[in-house]
Amino acid sequence: GAGVSQSPSNKVTEKGKDVELRCDPISGHTALYWYRQSLGQGLEFLIYFQGNSAPDKSGLPSDRFSAERTGGSVSTLTIQRTQQEDSAVYLCASSQKAQNTGELFFGEGSRLTVL
Amino acid sequence: TQLLEQSPQFLSIQEGENLTVYCNSSSVFSSLQWYRQEPGEGPVLLVTVVTGGEVKKLKRLTFQFGDARKDSSLHITAAQPGDTGLYLCARKRGNTPLVFGKGTRLSVIA
Numbered sequence: 001g002a003g004v005s006q007s008p009s010n011k012v013t014e015k016g017k018d019v020e021l022r023c024d025p026i027s028g029h030t031a032l033y034w035y036r037q038s039l040g041q042g043l044e045f046l047i048y049f050q051g052n053s054a055p056d057k058s059g060l061p062s063d064r065f066s067a068e069r070t071g072g073s074v075s076t077l078t079i080q081r082t083q084q085e086d087s088a089v090y091l092c093a094s095s096q097k098a099q100n101t102g103e104l105f106f107g108e109g110s111r112l113t114v115l
Numbered sequence: 116t117q118l119l120e121q122s123p124q125f126l127s128i129q130e131g132e133n134l135t136v137y138c139n140s141s142s143v144f145s146s147l148q149w150y151r152q153e154p155g156e157g158p159v160l161l162v163t164v165v166t167g168g169e170v171k172k173l174k175r176l177t178f179q180f181g182d183a184r185k186d187s188s189l190h191i192t193a194a195q196p197g198d199t200g201l202y203l204c205a206r207k208r209g210n211t212p213l214v215f216g217k218g219t220r221l222s223v224i225a
Contacts (some may be wrong), residue, residue, distance in 0.1 A: 004157070033212060033213075035215075040217075041217055042119075042121075042203060042215040042216050042217035042218050043158070043203065043205075043215040044215075045212050045213070045214065045215075048212050056212065059212075091157050091158075093157070103148075103160045103163070104158075104160065104213060106156075106157025106158050106159070107157050108155065108156050108157055109156075109157055
């Protein structure tokens with residue numbers, strides 16, 4: 001596709017359930033990022049993938065959060081045993097590579113609501 | 116730790132007015148980016164500034180990077196309702212991922 005695609009756009013789940021969020025980056029982009037945006041907050045970095053290198057997981061808030069990127073393209077962010085504080089918009093972005101001045105192209109986000 | 120401070124947090128102005136929003140840090144940036152985010156969408160890049168003292172213009176938007184590369188400002192001339200959105204600054208240091216500020220939420224009333 002022409003842009004970064006995320007699914008689902010909206011997800012409502014019950015506390016304690018697991019959720020998977022998907023990101024399909026722009027074709028040819030080697031760097032992929034996950035950010036979280038809570039209500040009224042800026043973007044909080046979660047994890048990023050660069051090519052075949054080990055991902056930078058330094059932003060993951062707990063071990064309930066994990067992400068993988070298969071074949072250097074599509075990525076899935078998994079949240080296990082969801083909590084109400086996990087409610088947020090999860091944004092995925094991609095860039096050609098993790099350059100110093102590289103532009104990030106964002107998807108529209110997946111809005112997660114944990115009841 | 117909030118590495119980037121943006122001010123003001125909220126701004127509501129009338130169409131045609133001028134405004135300036137700020138992005139500050141105690142750390143030196145290798146580069147700084149400004150993004151605009153509209154409701155229900157992801158942020159979109161407006162500009163990247165790299166050199167201390169740099170000024171870039173994008174139509175009615177003027178971006179300035181401080182001489183010491185620790186701060187930046189965005190000035191909008193004759194604001195329009197289409198300028199409404201969340202303005203985010205983001206800084207890069209080395210190969211670390213972009214770090215974003217909390218943003219300034221701008222509302223331009225017709």
